[in-house]
Amino acid sequence: MVRPGTVVAALLLAALALVPALAGAFGEPYYVRLFTRILVFALAALGLNLVLGYGAMVSFGHAMYIGIGAYAVGMLSAGGVASGWAHLGVALLAGGAIAALVGAICLRTSGMAFIMITLAFAQMLYFLAVSLREYGGDDGLRIATPSDFGGVDLADANTLYYVAFGVLLAVLFAFWRLIDSRFGMVLRGCKGNARRMAALGFPTLRYQLAAYVISALVCVLAGVLLANLTKFVAPSYMAWTVSGELIVMAVLGGLGTLLGPVVGAAALLLLEEGLTSLKLGVPWLDELLNQHWLAVIGLFILLVVLVLRRGLYGWLAAPQARKP
Amino acid sequence: MSGGLQVEGLVKRFGGLLATDHLSMSLAGGEIHAVIGPNGAGKTTLINQLGGEITPDAGRIVFDGRDITHQPPWRRALAGIGRSYQITSVFADFTVLQNLCLAVQAHAGHSFRFWGRAAGQRRLREPAEAALQRVGLQARAATRVAELAHGERRQLEIAMTLAGGATLLLLDEPMAGMSHAESEQVVALLASLKGEHTVLLVEHDMDAVFSLADRITVLVYGSALASGTPDEIRSNDAVRDAYLGQQEDV
Numbered sequence: 001m002v003r004p005g006t007v008v009a010a011l012l013l014a015a016l017a018l019v020p021a022l023a024g025a026f027g028e029p030y031y032v033r034l035f036t037r038i039l040v041f042a043l044a045a046l047g048l049n050l051v052l053g054y055g056a057m058v059s060f061g062h063a064m065y066i067g068i069g070a071y072a073v074g075m076l077s078a079g080g081v082a083s084g085w086a087h088l089g090v091a092l093l094a095g096g097a098i099a100a101l102v103g104a105i106c107l108r109t110s111g112m113a114f115i116m117i118t119l120a121f122a123q124m125l126y127f128l129a130v131s132l133r134e135y136g137g138d139d140g141l142r143i144a145t146p147s148d149f150g151g152v153d154l155a156d157a158n159t160l161y162y163v164a165f166g167v168l169l170a171v172l173f174a175f176w177r178l179i180d181s182r183f184g185m186v187l188r189g190c191k192g193n194a195r196r197m198a199a200l201g202f203p204t205l206r207y208q209l210a211a212y213v214i215s216a217l218v219c220v221l222a223g224v225l226l227a228n229l230t231k232f233v234a235p236s237y238m239a240w241t242v243s244g245e246l247i248v249m250a251v252l253g254g255l256g257t258l259l260g261p262v263v264g265a266a267a268l269l270l271l272e273e274g275l276t277s278l279k280l281g282v283p284w285l286d287e288l289l290n291q292h293w294l295a296v297i298g299l300f301i302l303l304v305v306l307v308l309r310r311g312l313y314g315w316l317a318a319p320q321a322r323k324p
Numbered sequence: 325m326s327g328g329l330q331v332e333g334l335v336k337r338f339g340g341l342l343a344t345d346h347l348s349m350s351l352a353g354g355e356i357h358a359v360i361g362p363n364g365a366g367k368t369t370l371i372n373q374l375g376g377e378i379t380p381d382a383g384r385i386v387f388d389g390r391d392i393t394h395q396p397p398w399r400r401a402l403a404g405i406g407r408s409y410q411i412t413s414v415f416a417d418f419t420v421l422q423n424l425c426l427a428v429q430a431h432a433g434h435s436f437r438f439w440g441r442a443a444g445q446r447r448l449r450e451p452a453e454a455a456l457q458r459v460g461l462q463a464r465a466a467t468r469v470a471e472l473a474h475g476e477r478r479q480l481e482i483a484m485t486l487a488g489g490a491t492l493l494l495l496d497e498p499m500a501g502m503s504h505a506e507s508e509q510v511v512a513l514l515a516s517l518k519g520e521h522t523v524l525l526v527e528h529d530m531d532a533v534f535s536l537a538d539r540i541t542v543l544v545y546g547s548a549l550a551s552g553t554p555d556e557i558r559s560n561d562a563v564r565d566a567y568l569g570q571q572e573d574v
Contacts, residue, residue, distance in 0.1 A: 174438075182429055182437040182445075189426055192415040199375060199409075200488060201401030201430035210436065 047218025067238030069223020140234025254311025406490025
């Protein structure tokens with residue numbers, strides 16, 4: 001029997017694969033860029049979900065890793081290094097090293113302290129970026145040339161879309177394997193009861209740290225893609241509000257579900273897009289919605305969290321599942 | 325046989341309270357050693373120090389001839405100390421078999437394996453299924469723990485220490501909240517462990533304690549009031565005054 005989750009996943013991924021073709025057919029190339037943005041944030045939320053959903057580590061600073069990825073592209077490009085492999089390598093190395101250090105410190109704490117200390121590190125990096133005058137400081141930095149991956153031209157919108165889609169698929173597949181692997185079982189066990197895991201004989205800290213670094217690296221990848229999409233990088237990429245949005249995406253889609261973050265990112269960004277440009281033909285209502293779209297999104301999130309509990313994807317994938 | 329434990333001059337203070345007061349005791353390999361005492365005598369504090377979750381202020385803990393006083397819990401677990409908790413803390417989102425596989429996995433090398441499904445691995449399944457059989461929960465293998473009855477969860481707790489291959493089991497009130505039939509099952513299970521595993525049993529069910537234990541240590545205000553065979557403890561006047569006197573059925 002095919003589970004409803006599999007059907008939903010297949011439909012969703014097939015729809016995403018068709019976006020450039022549909023946008024081309026309808027003569028609306030703008031939608032390719034919009035959906036590339038969705039894919040990039042889906043990727044970042046997916047990374048966050050590994051620690052947040054499967055490991056119950058509430059990181060409020062994951063935008064920092066998007067920033068690291070984006071700044072690696074921006075700074076190298078400004079320095080005359082165009083090679084995409086160099087961009088990627090530097091981004092992953094820097095992101096991995098920082099994540100290992102930050103994680104090793106943050107994971108000494110838990111609960112509220114963990115949330116606050118991850119936020120503190122992200123804010124430190126944010127203000128470091130603001131202070132980088134030669135890289136635009138507060139105003140950010142234009143990226144003249146995208147990452148050069150030889151034959152793959154990221155300046156082409158459709159190519160960039162398919163690259164982002166491919167990366168997302170690869171990470172989804174890797175996570176799908178990971179969550180049922182030995183490592184995944186340890187991570188999920190730590191979510192349930194880290195103390196008990198230690199009593200069973202697991203040195204929990206090193207597994208949690210590994211998960212934190214993997215999750216950060218996925219966000220770094222998202223940052224590299226984002227810089228190539230916007231051809232721009234600014235400290236605002238790692239503002240704490242972005243970290244918050246990533247959490248909202250993961251929660252909205254369904255914490256601890258594989259595709260939840262993808263659904264959550266799509267729902268949030270499409271809603272934002274839809275509400276700001278909505279034209280119902282009723283002037284006062286249009287104006288109200290276009291101006292106060294954040295309030296509508298807030299209500300929507302409230303509704304999903306209170307009514308669905310397991311998020312949009314959790315609800316789609318297992319409507320009959322028992323409430324925990 | 326292995327699994328022997330020596331505790332020498334153990335001291336633990338919580339502020340002004342002396343929870344463990346220069347306690348010395350020893351467990352021979354393969355014996356069931358019960359620790360009894362009134363509430364607040366420091367029984368769980370003792371188990372927490374043996375398991376490594378609390379570090380003693382003074383004294384030594386020696387397991388299998390090695391000083392483990394300052395080892396973290398996971399190292400002690402790998403050395404062969406398994407524990408169950410007073411409050412059931414098995415993993416509610418996993419099935420019974422997954423819980424047991426996780427216990428086996430802790431002792432099956434490192435877990436930096438990101439690809440293969442853990443559930444399909446025979447090296448994890450076979451010891452897990454053996455432990456399941458041992459406690460008689462085979463029929464519940466695929467059940468999510470959240471759906472188990474209280475008594476079954478407690479049995480699973482014990483099965484998890486067995487699945488981990490522990491030689492010393494620290495059992496903190498394994499029969500608490502069980503029906504009479506369920507605790508009889510656990511008594512039979514623990515009796516069958518005698519000689520194979522060393523067991524430190526903290527339990528309030530005196531029928532179970534006196535039928536199972538090879539030796540009993542009576543803990544009062546953190547120190548050992550008496551230690552000996554069940555018969556010696558039963559006829560000890562100091563123990564009668566301090567503790568057993570309050571229990572009508574002994």
